[in-house]
Amino acid sequence: MKFQQYIPFYRRNLTLALPIVLSQIGQVTVSLADNMMVGHVGTTELAAASFANSVFMIGMVFGMGVTMGLTPLVGRAFGQNELHKAIQWLKNGIITHLIAALLLTFLMFSIYFFLPFMGQPEMVLHLAQPYYLLLCSSYLPFMLFFTLKQFFEGIGNTKIAMQITLTANVINILVNYLLIFGKFGLPEMGLMGAGIGTLTSRIFMPLLFVYFIFRNNRYRRYFVFAHHQKVFKKNIQALLRLGIPIGFQLIVEVAAFGIGAVMMGWLGEIPLAAHQIALGLATLTYMVSLGVSQANTIRVSHQMGEKDYLSLKRAVYASTHLVLTFMSLAALLFILARKWLPYMFTTDAEVIQVASGLLIIAAIFQLFDGLQVIMQSTLRGMADVTKPMFIAFIAYLFIGIPTSYVFAFLFDVGPQGIWLGYLVGLGTAGMLFYYRFKLLLRSIS
Secondary structure, three states: OOHHHHHHHHHHHHHHHHHHHHHHHHHHHHHHHHHHHHHHHOHHHHHHHHHHHHHHHHHHHHHHHHHHOHHHHHHHHHHOOOHHHHHHHHHHHHHHHHHHHHHHHHHHHHHHHHHHHOOOOHHHHHHHHHHHHHHHHOHHHHHHHHHHHHHHHHOOOOHHHHHHHHHHHHHHHHHHHHHHOOOOOOOOOOHHHHHHHHHHHHHHHHHHHHHHHHHOHHHHHHHHHHHOOOOOHHHHHHHHHHHHHHHHHHHHHHHHHHHHHHHHHHOOHHHHHHHHHHHHHHHHHHHHHHHHHHHHHHHHHHHHHHOOHHHHHHHHHHHHHHHHHHHHHHHHHHHHOOOOHHHHOOOOHHHHHHHHHHHHHHHHHHHHHHHHHHHHHHHHHOOOOHHHHHHHHHHHHHHHHHHHHHHHHHOOOOHHHHHHHHHHHHHHHHHHHHHHHHHHHHHHO
16 A cells, blocks of 8 residues: 555544543653652652552553443444444443442452562562552542543543543642652652552542533533433443453553562562663653554544444554554664663662663563554454453463563573563564454455
């Protein structure tokens, strides 16, 4: 296909993706700001934040995945011009996800009692435990926000979630600054101040969504109509049939990084702090790819509803081009600036040295990370989630994590060995997801 034929698809994808990208960048910018502020309090505090966030993220992304089952269902109904079906999915989604959020919140609080058995340094554990409880307290409002976000993205509106996320980010950074460092007479709380900032901003997120909905007559009508819809067992089953495998797809990738963080803690607090810095920078670039991929899911679900498979194929390849181009530029930046970027987070020379080594590997796996997130989002938009879930298990847990352990501890490569496992896992996932997409495309076109 000639390059000119892709141009309309680049434009459409970017129009949808830009608000999501800004939202994702805003979200991770807050995380980076947290790390910068906490890192300047102390290396132990930064290591504690890394440990607590790595454990919490496993449950958090699973919940996000459960809500993501709503988007392709709403998107397909919207693509077929059946708005009443989309609204019916909204009602069933809210009920399903509220119950799931309550169960998952209880589970996340239960994991608190297992933190002491994860082999972390005593001072790191002492700081991480209360911070982890604050993160768990933010789980329910965050899940409610994501349910509303998935519905609006399913009908093609990506701007509201962006505006809310950016507003919540400002709240988060402000509260962090005030409480981490004890400004304007407030207590100096260090890491706990960062936890309170996160909790405060996540409580505001669903409240701001409600505010936006009731300010707009069109959106308010959606929810009035949804109120009168019935809850159907078959709809709940369909939501869970899509959402749970998506949750597991996400959880195994995050679990791989979480297990890597635990192994990094076995090497000491300096490698763990360096891991948090390098991972924070890699996450920033990944969020751009994730934003494009979420827009790709919307485009694919709409094209599936319209049964326009040629446009589906072009939209997917356009998204792939955009992501791989961006990730290539990010990789170049990581390599060239690897000795300077860590200075934003710490002045500890040992931490900076380890982090700069990790950034070299991060530069390489950027490309594979971009490929796997686009292909995964494509399969999600096509409502193909079960086999990709097994692919994720194989790539991340059965290939990536063992590779990390072998390089880090058996071959004595150290912190870089753990990240080499990430590279192998992401590369395997990207290639297998792409192969799965090609098979599906041949079967429907």
